[in-house]
Amino acid sequence: MKVTVFGIGYVGLVQAAVLAEVGHDVMCVDIDENKVNALKKGNIPIFEPGLAPLVQKNYEAGNLHFTTNAKTGVEHGSIQFIAVGTPPDEDGSADLKYVTAVARTIAEYMIEHKIVIDKSTVPVGTADKVRDVMAAELRQRGCQLSFDVVSNPEFLKEGAAVADCMRPERIVLGTDNSAAIEPLRELYEPFNRNHDRMILMDIRSAELTKYAANCMLATKISFMNEMANLAELLGADIEKVRQGIGSDPRIGYHFIYPGSGYGGSCFPKDVQALIRTAEHIGYQPKLLQAVEQVNNQQKHKLAQFIQQHFGNDIQGKIFALWGLAFKPNTDDMREASSRVLMETLWQLGATVQAYDPEAMSEAQRIYGQRADLRLMGTKEAALQDADALVICTEWQNFRVPDFDLMKKTLKQPLIFDGRNLFDPDRLYARGFTYYAIGRGASVQPVI
Numbered sequence: 001m002k003v004t005v006f007g008i009g010y011v012g013l014v015q016a017a018v019l020a021e022v023g024h025d026v027m028c029v030d031i032d033e034n035k036v037n038a039l040k041k042g043n044i045p046i047f048e049p050g051l052a053p054l055v056q057k058n059y060e061a062g063n064l065h066f067t068t069n070a071k072t073g074v075e076h077g078s079i080q081f082i083a084v085g086t087p088p089d090e091d092g093s094a095d096l097k098y099v100t101a102v103a104r105t106i107a108e109y110m111i112e113h114k115i116v117i118d119k120s121t122v123p124v125g126t127a128d129k130v131r132d133v134m135a136a137e138l139r140q141r142g143c144q145l146s147f148d149v150v151s152n153p154e155f156l157k158e159g160a161a162v163a164d165c166m167r168p169e170r171i172v173l174g175t176d177n178s179a180a181i182e183p184l185r186e187l188y189e190p191f192n193r194n195h196d197r198m199i200l201m202d203i204r205s206a207e208l209t210k211y212a213a214n215c216m217l218a219t220k221i222s223f224m225n226e227m228a229n230l231a232e233l234l235g236a237d238i239e240k241v242r243q244g245i246g247s248d249p250r251i252g253y254h255f256i257y258p259g260s261g262y263g264g265s266c267f268p269k270d271v272q273a274l275i276r277t278a279e280h281i282g283y284q285p286k287l288l289q290a291v292e293q294v295n296n297q298q299k300h301k302l303a304q305f306i307q308q309h310f311g312n313d314i315q316g317k318i319f320a321l322w323g324l325a326f327k328p329n330t331d332d333m334r335e336a337s338s339r340v341l342m343e344t345l346w347q348l349g350a351t352v353q354a355y356d357p358e359a360m361s362e363a364q365r366i367y368g369q370r371a372d373l374r375l376m377g378t379k380e381a382a383l384q385d386a387d388a389l390v391i392c393t394e395w396q397n398f399r400v401p402d403f404d405l406m407k408k409t410l411k412q413p414l415i416f417d418g419r420n421l422f423d424p425d426r427l428y429a430r431g432f433t434y435y436a437i438g439r440g441a442s443v444q445p446v447i
């Protein structure tokens with residue numbers, strides 16, 4: 001099938017590559033000429049396992065195209081994906097200007113029926129806006145053309161985006177016209193083998209499903225972080241508690257890992273956007289507000305432990321930092337807890353020696369050259385002459401470090417772990433002081 005994808009960001013590029021891989025003829029449109037030219041030369045703007053070869057192979061095979069020409073894009077696909085960004089505006093609501101601009105463009109150039117799919121994470125009611133914008137544009141053109149708007153939210157995870165897209169757990173389709181479903185069944189058929197993953201519903205329910213999913217996951221994390229804070233004050237070990245509750249299948253083991261807060265491009269933005277949506281319609285979403293507050297506080301946890309340990313004596317200290325990305329297998333530092341940590345340490349006059357397997361150039365791009373940030377080539381180099389090690393991301397190769405070497409390299413055997421990678425007793429046996437989230441030296445019971 002001929003498909004057009006507007007917006008070559010994370011969601012758009014992965015979706016386009018995967019659709020091309022199964023044989024669809026996919027045209028990607030973006031206003032960013034540099035990005036389009038880079039992609040044509042095989043330069044992928046994001047780090048995502050498996051994506052670069054997929055893009056290159058399908059581009060060379062001629063079933064994945066890149067253009068800045070919107071008219072070409074509209075003419076190409078009977079199905080038009082809107083996968084442009086919805087950045088938060090000043091008050092945290094999702095800004096829909098890019099989405100509505102694409103809708104207008106599609107209506108401006110279309111000369112036959114189109115199915116328009118909202119793939120971006122958009123507030124409830126956006127499909128109605130897309131429909132209104134398109135209808136107005138067609139009226140202005142004096143055209144009687146018909147079109148369908150479908151909400152088809154994306155649930156991919158960074159770092160596993162290609163796999164998630166290739167083998168989706170569900171394909172949520174929200175539409176008010178059942179005639180739009182058959183072409184979408186055909187589009188997604190290669191991803192829908194063995195058992196039917198399509199969940200059909202009305203448009204608004206599909207739009208809310210995306211937010212409900214992300215907010216539920218964020219809630220699980222903030223809940224666990226709150227339990228970890230309580231464990232510290234009550235003298236318990238949150239990792240034992242996690243295992244204890246996860247064994248109940250109604251709770252489950254997934255997504256109950258305490259840590260230094262959730263980051264990334266989705267959870268913080270989506271929780272905030274749903275709060276704003278609720279407030280706009282006069283509803284106080286108390287639980288979501290708490291989820292956000294707990295997470296914002298949690299990002300300060302590591303800096304608090306450091307201050308608790310060193311008192312006011314932080315000026316001039318050097319901290320080794322392992323992990324800059326908001327999670328492993330990505331170079332993305334958006335809303336990462338490492339940023340809150342570094343910025344606090346800098347304010348206190350400390351220097352950070354950081355290492356991340358993928359996010360070094362991203363850190364360079366965000367912070368530029370500064371004397372108090374040293375980007376180190378290896379995780380061992382980051383330890384050199386440092387007063388302590390701080391861990392913000394659970395990259396696999398941080399899990400079994402050479403503790404003897406670490407002890408020799410650090411000025412003192414001291415670790416602040418925001419991802420609970422190690423067993424406190426083992427570290428104590430080796431002579432380390434080990435602060436973690438809801439366990440280790442962080443546990444200081446008040447009763």
Ligand code: UDX
Pocket residue numbers: 154155156157158159214217221254255256257258259260261262263264265266267326327
């Ligand atoms: C998320 C959703 O998982 C995905 O379905 C949606 O489409 C987009 O948002 P992503 O942002 O890529 O995906 O990352 P995810 O793996 O969900 O992790 C988000 C954050 O939560 C990370 O900072 C991670 O460290 C944190 N997290 C996750 C925890 O602190 N504890 C957990 O138990 C799980």
